[in-house]
Amino acid sequence: MKIVALAGGVGGAKLVDGLSRLLPPEDFCVIVNTGDDFEHLSLKISPDLDTICYTLGNRDNPKTGWGLEDETWVVFKHIAELGGPDWFRLGDKDLATHLIRTHQLGQGKPLSEITRDLCTHWGVRHAVFPMCDEPVRTIVHTADGKSLGFQEYFVLLRCQPEVKFFRFTGIEDSKPVPHALRRIEESDLVILAPSNPWVSIDPILAVPGYRKLIAQKPVLAVSPLIGGKAVKGPAAKMYRELGVQPSASAVAEHYRDLLSGFIFDHVDRKELEKIEGWRIMSYVTDILMNNKVDRVRLAKEVLVFGESILSRRF
């Protein structure tokens, strides 16, 4: 079974990590949101891409959920002392990534190639694709009329502003990474990882070309919400502010026109009927991933459920 996952940051990375331990590199790859990318001190940062790569390279920081393990903070401590911006701190090891990426992007090397080469050094065996090589930026439009860069909203303002809508600038001119598109074409199943639907998965689906192709494939999503709450991040708050009660079924409805199957948590089992009513096959289990054992266990269930979707569909 050939599988492509679409993913954002932390939650998505956990499931992707589990799947990568069960599937060989030729059968599994991941396409990652780059709408969160931004520039900080003129460095090009790709938070979701790095979280996925660091996790697959077994060097993620389990305490923070982002950045590298055993990180030090000498550079940004001194940047703060020199009056530089310190609202978004980057670790010393992490900075090596950003310096190389910024330099190579400046030389005209596409982000997808840079990521591939970095992955080689990190020992990441499965292909990790940025959703596109062109810069796309998620802009958060707030109820009080402001438009904020995603990291400004997310890190600087700690998701406090009320969200009105999102815009992905540059999306019209973005193109799917050709290798990623081919992997979808060759795939048996597409998995939407348990990432934020609004700002992690939607940007990927908005790159012209992916959605149309994905719609021709069996698609399975894993809910990022448990009991109406996000495990991490502002997904639930966003649903509320956008006028939707946050719930597993709200996520299923979000992806409704694409989904063949949906995996959500036991605590939300009362929503099963509603979801199945949309002709989406449901699988209810414990979706919280507290450790690496959980990741592989959930990944196994995803694969078994995926097989059953394929067997019923064809």
Next chain:
Amino acid sequence: MKIVALAGGVGGAKLVDGLSRLLPPEDFCVIVNTGDDFEHLSLKISPDLDTICYTLGNRDNPKTGWGLEDETWVVFKHIAELGGPDWFRLGDKDLATHLIRTHQLGQGKPLSEITRDLCTHWGVRHAVFPMCDEPVRTIVHTADGKSLGFQEYFVLLRCQPEVKFFRFTGIEDSKPVPHALRRIEESDLVILAPSNPWVSIDPILAVPGYRKLIAQKPVLAVSPLIGGKAVKGPAAKMYRELGVQPSASAVAEHYRDLLSGFIFDHVDRKELEKIEGWRIMSYVTDILMNNKVDRVRLAKEVLVFGESILSRRF
């Protein structure tokens, strides 16, 4: 007595440090070579400027002669692990300087203003001016027909190639930093610090405007050579390769049309007659600066000699 010094890196920094301990900020400033500046991993590096500022800010690394004290090397260790260029390593604390400078240059802030603001954070009280705000690059043309960026010649190739001539690209379009020019106008004495004449002092003098103004002032140089050898760096080797026997008098002759006075070492006292023959006043002393006491001692002698030059001249 109002004094302006022209200086390059390590040797110049030592005398400038000594002078800064004897003169108040309103009476002493330094104009620094930026021909050695270069880009590494897309970071804008100003080696001489940083050496001077770190020294005046009492945070220089006495072991290496460049960079910061108590430095760590996490970022570049990881850059090397990621296959990035590691022939020019930058320390973690030092990187904070380069990141801020690169970012602010990218925003259009002039190098002189960036340097001034960094100096405020470093507690540097005396003005430190880059020779110009425009990019000038010292190119080393070698006997075997190559043209090398200065740091490529200096760090990567360890000054091994035979030098044929130097070129300062961008020099025609460079302009003296206005504040620096004004300080020269108001000065009683200009000091050429014991820096490499070819690649530290000559680039400053080549920025259109400085030389003409400096020629109207009493100028005093301190030899960077002792017994025909450079304390540090390739100055003596360059003299030889350019067909000149390296010596104190060779340095005096280098600056001959500007000099009122010249300070050189006891070991070269046999050259006194030759130098005085050019109507350049000579002062012979111990010019090696092994420690901070030496710096202040030599700076005091420079000031006393400077006073005597002024008293004879006017």
